[in-house]
Amino acid sequence: MITLALFLIFIDLNLIYIIKNTNKYMSSNKCYLSPAYQGNKSLKIMHLIITRFMIEFWPFDDFKNRIYKNDYIINGIRVMKKYLFPSLENQSCQDFIWILKIGDKANITYIKSLLNFTTIFRKDVIYEKDIRNYTRLITKSYDVLITSRIDYDDRIYYDAVNDVRKLVNVNRPMMLYGYNRGLYYFESDNKYYELIEDFNKQGVMSVFVSLIVILNKVNDTYNIFDLGTHILVRARLKENYRSFGINELNYEPSLFEKGDMKFIWVRQKYSGIFNYSMSIKKTLKEYNLNLSKFYGK
Numbered sequence: 519m520i521t522l523a524l525f526l527i528f529i530d531l532n533l534i535y536i537i538k539n540t541n542k543y544m545s546s547n548k549c550y551l552s553p554a555y556q557g558n559k560s561l562k563i564m565h566l567i568i569t570r571f572m573i574e575f576w577p578f579d580d581f582k583n584r585i586y587k588n589d590y591i592i593n594g595i596r597v598m599k600k601y602l603f604p605s606l607e608n609q610s611c612q613d614f615i616w617i618l619k620i621g622d623k624a625n626i627t628y629i630k631s632l633l634n635f636t637t638i639f640r641k642d643v644i645y646e647k648d649i650r651n652y653t654r655l656i657t658k659s660y661d662v663l664i665t666s667r668i669d670y671d672d673r674i675y676y677d678a679v680n681d682v683r684k685l686v687n688v689n690r691p692m693m694l695y696g697y698n699r700g701l702y703y704f705e706s707d708n709k710y711y712e713l714i715e716d717f718n719k720q721g722v723m724s725v726f727v728s729l730i731v732i733l734n735k736v737n738d739t740y741n742i743f744d745l746g747t748h749i750l751v752r753a754r755l756k757e758n759y760r761s762f763g764i765n766e767l768n769y770e771p772s773l774f775e776k777g778d779m780k781f782i783w784v785r786q787k788y789s790g791i792f793n794y795s796m797s798i799k800k801t802l803k804e805y806n807l808n809l810s811k812f813y814g815k
Contacts, residue, residue: 567617568667569602569669608676610680678780693772694751694772695772695773696725701783710807725783
């Protein structure tokens, strides 16, 4: 019997066009396959783009108290809808699920009600404590797991998902990639400023840091947040190679540095580092961004 979900697939070198007629989240979809992927067309990739929200990841009482206040929550949802969501909706490849990972003390019903609107990408809201079980269940029939981290006040350029997909390599059980060429955007004056960070080469100081794991070789619940903060990423990755039985320690984190700016950090007054951002603003170079090009239009 022919399923109602019709898939039209046309392969052109490493580019695969997928038109999913009955999926309300996806229309014309352009997803790349890496050369290593070509040998196994049936290889299935699960890509989770994870945003943390209302999670006590900073050890400061003022931060912990602020994240549960309603004005902070309302503003956070506003920023997601205005900046983050358009950059996800404009992705050339829509083969991902966006996960809003919230603190265990948050009211998930309330958060879901605030996010109750149509997007072209698939989305879900889960508690931080449930992320491992969620990942294990959702990847049962998949071969590759990609997890990317992006904060609620970030924007990413239109081909970010494809950048990561192109690097899938079944011969490397675990890989890490990210960007370090991006911009600050200040809501206060509607201007962009250049920001290039490598965090003294101690880790990946960037947006859309992505971990790729081959599921038959690496734990199926392992995700990008297991690597900790930016400055710990490289050391944590090396430590975990051996714990997963991977003896080759040559999979260094790679940064996408070339070409146009790849990400934008939105600086708004509710941001935890707003005051720091304002203090260094005078040292940054203003940048005239073509936002249409950033979104691939």
